[in-house]
């Protein structure tokens with residue numbers, strides 16, 4: 001994906017310096033080949049290896065018309081979490097039967113959009129949603145397939161802000177007998193639901209499989225109990241996403257197969273031993289698919305030296321285009337793309353341009369002496385960068401470009417000042 005030629009960084013045979021000139025900075029750049037390579041790992045380790053499986057791209061990581069199209073071409077489903085994401089998929093012509101809808105508080109309008117478009121399945125996040133969704137289906141004289149998102153009471157080894165499987169979580173149906181079993185019975189008996197089964201998502205940026213394996217135990221018991229208590233064979237099980245990627249050398253991601261194999265082996269043998277029908281199995285990774293496939297390009301502006309303390313090199317973007325360092329203390333690596341082969345004899349803080357002291361993109365960044373006008377590339381910014389971008393300080397959201405085999409294509413135009421005030425009224 002990366003090459004260095006004549007002191008310049010190239011991505012998929014495109015010079016990052018030329019990309020910065022052509023499209024301006026800040027700029028999001030994605031390697032299509034890398035996305036496809038990541039999808040291939042999921043196909044090899046999961047979809048093509050085990051029968052009756054599918055993977056949905058959790059498009060919250062990077063939701064654009066382009067990604068919807070690519071996922072369709074590659075045979076992936078989509079996991080959406082809002083009306084806006086669903087609308088993007090609709091506009092991209094994505095097959096509605098391959099969409100699943102997650103979220104802890106889907107609004108009436110969002111659920112109506114889902115029902116009106118006959119999407120593949122709705123992941124019911126709490127009991128209150130179960131009743132509300134049933135009411136909507138009755139009103140509309142329609143039916144829908146549903147899964148239950150279960151909170152499996154497991155703690156993932158990741159940043160507290162991105163763990164989601166703990167008992168005290170806003171996500172999922174709590175694992176209390178008096179809540180979960182009546183809900184299952186209600187869903188099975190309802191005339192408007194086709195109750196498919198269970199879903200969990202335990203957290204994000206995980207580097208080991210123990211949380212998935214622990215959460216599976218909970219699901220296995222539910223499969224057995226659902227059969228024993230209600231005579232019902234669970235048809236589907238979704239193991240969520242969360243597969244970690246490499247941001248810095250401190251990250252040691254494991255292959256997808258190390259998440260999938262223990263889960264599948266255990267599930268298959270449990271179903272055999274307990275005489276249960278093997279359910280269809282799915283997953284919904286986001287970060288893994290796009291994270292390492294994306295980089296960001298910035299232009300370095302002012303350099304501020306504080307003698308005896310440190311040097312700040314400021315870039316023309318910041319927490320508006322990548323909120324993760326400010327929000328989670330996330331760490332990134334980068335390279336001065338026009339000085340790619342030069343000795344790294346300086347250590348600086350790369351600061352953003354927003355009016356917040358936490359707007360620091362990389363701390364203790366080792367680089368050649370930075371200068372006004374240098375182009376900075378920040379790696380592994382493909383997930384939750386563009387999708388969490390915002391207009392703080394009325395900074396426009398940058399453009400997005402896809403590169404492939406030496407060619408580049410604009411897939412999202414840079415916001416203009418007019419775009420930002422378009423919906424305002426004097």
Ligand SMILES: Cc1ncc(COP(=O)(O)O)c(C=O)c1O
Nearest residue numbers: 058201204205241242285286287
């Ligand atoms: C329900 C659900 N599914 C899938 C994902 C995708 O997670 P990741 O990008 O870590 O694979 C998330 C986000 O963490 C999620 O909340």
Ligand SMILES: N[C@@H](CCCC[NH3+])C(=O)O
Nearest residue numbers: 060162204205324383384
């Ligand atoms: N947005 C988060 C992860 C949350 C994923 C959605 N549950 C991140 O950047 O790491």
